[in-house]
Amino acid sequence: MTLATARGEKYAADFKALTESRPVPGWMSDLRQRGWDHFDSIGFPTARRGNELWKYTNLAPLERGEFGFKLDRQSQVSSDEVQQRAPWSDDWTTLVFLDGSYSESLSRVRTDSPVKAQNFADAGDDSSLRDHLAAHAVVDESAFTAVNTAFLRDGVFVQIPDGHEADTAVHLLFITTPGASRATYPRTLVLAGTNSRVSVIESYISLGEESGFTAPVAEYVLGSGAGVEHYRVLAENEETFHIGTTRVYQSDDSNFRSVAFSLGPKIGRNDIHTMLDAPGAECTLNGLYLTTNSQHLDNHISTTHAKPNGTSHQFYKGVLSGDSRAVFSGRVLVEKDAQKSEADQKDLNLVLSHGAEIDTKPSLEIYADDVKCAHGATAGHTDPEALFYMQSRGIDEETAQAMLVRGFASEIADTIRVDALREYVENVIEETIPALQAAAD
């Protein structure tokens, strides 16, 4: 069965145009075709009853094909504007993508580092790119991974050599520019060698106000003893549909530490899965989400403990206002062989309005018998005791509430170890608080 109707034709026409454009290695065009075939057969999930993962999420505009894939670049953007609007440090290696296309002129690649960060086109027919791309985020796992794979073109390939401890971050900056609404499919593959260390920042920023569809897929592969700090910044505009997929494969004694900061787009999803596929692997998945107005943000965070002695932590916090809705769906699966696993999950929410709704569902699924697991979730309004206390010192109610929101958020923001990024996130929080308060009651 293929996509009937106008929507199918639109995506099909875009796919055809892509395959007729710049040639890519044979394995990549095969991969695209597999992605297309799967997407074509299943289409986007629908917000119908019984479809638990998508029951709150109306994807009709995607179905209608409102956002087309474009091969041309939309508009010119100045270096100054990029550096003002996005997280930035001259110390980092930053690869900039404008509307899905790699921009060499805006990128800053440090040549003094053994870390290799390059656009797919520049990686040529690299065998490790071929071996790992789409091996961890497989095409048939979802329509979004499938459509992203179908439209593979530019993307980032990062390799950290064995034993190398990178002292500066690698920043992958995906920008949508002002102009016509469009779909972009950012793609990232990070291979961290044995005992290597690196910090990788993915950020998604829009410079215009137009709606759009961003469906990134990122794959992280950690070698034995590797340590990766992963930061994900979702700061696209309020009209955007953003469905992000992150897949992490961890070898023995590797450590993956992630902080996902998300402002509410129109509809957003932060889907992270870590596979602890060897003994002694550890992951820490932290996140902070701020939503207001009619935004919808879904955090779908899951970890599979496949082998013994693994440790996983999930800690997400949300501040909700207006009529926004957020979902925390945290899942930890401990398989039969994964003895001596430790897992904890926590999702805490500060709800500033009566119209806002949080659905929080931490869940543990355990098939091993010798494990330590804990989970918890809370949702509450601003503490009236705390407000009165602060007011009694001369701080007005609005300022007091802002301080409480800032304090609540800081517990996650403080876990960002890359200074320039933490400052960026703190500034964004600061700028967002008035909007949260304006929609509070």
Next chain:
Amino acid sequence: MLQVKDLHASVIDADEEILKGLSLSIGAGEVHAIMGPNGSGKSTFANVLMGRPDYVVNSGSVTFDDEEILELMPDQRALRGMFLAFQYPAEIPGVRPWQFLKAALDARREYAGEKALSVRDFSKLFDGKVEAVGIDPDLVKRSLNEGFSGGEKKRNEMLQLEMLEPRLAILDETDSGLDVDALRIVAEGVNSLRSPDRSFLIVTHYQRLLNYIKPDVVHILVNGRIVETGGPDLALTVESSGYENYIKAAAG
């Protein structure tokens, strides 16, 4: 400085009154103590003065410097120079004492038409007071009151009192749960701040704190009313004979 006339108050959404016609008057530079048995309304009174939203005032008036304050928000009362040292200070996650007091002092200075202190000047003042009050400097790097022991919370209240220099400080059972050392620190803080234009209202169950802070006036509060007012000796009388006679008299 503070005039309370026939104050009636109850917990919001409850019928029964807790304060049933309380009147008192505190002049500039005076230290008043309010003593009373459990449930007499001592803490309610302290909190109503500061404007805690859990209480509703049914009738009566409270003026501070001749201004009626019952309609003012708590922060507006604070800016005019009132301060409440809490019996159970709230925990403020993610807000450090330094940040908190900077915001409070900035607000107060702005209200008074003064320029905000620079970060450097504020830090100097803050560090000095932290040392004077005997707070572990590591403690003030944590979230305000979070994980503080009872004694640490009370010391932190004294730190705020010393930083904000109110003109009327209300101490709500600040002595409860304190050991002798902490009690002495509270007393030293209050005594060092005593001045002709600053007044104190000390709410306490026991006479103990009054060994260290000598009040000018002692009030006995029973069943929502002041039943006796006297000098410092009244506290000693209560200490030896208890509240029994007052309770019986109030009931009779």
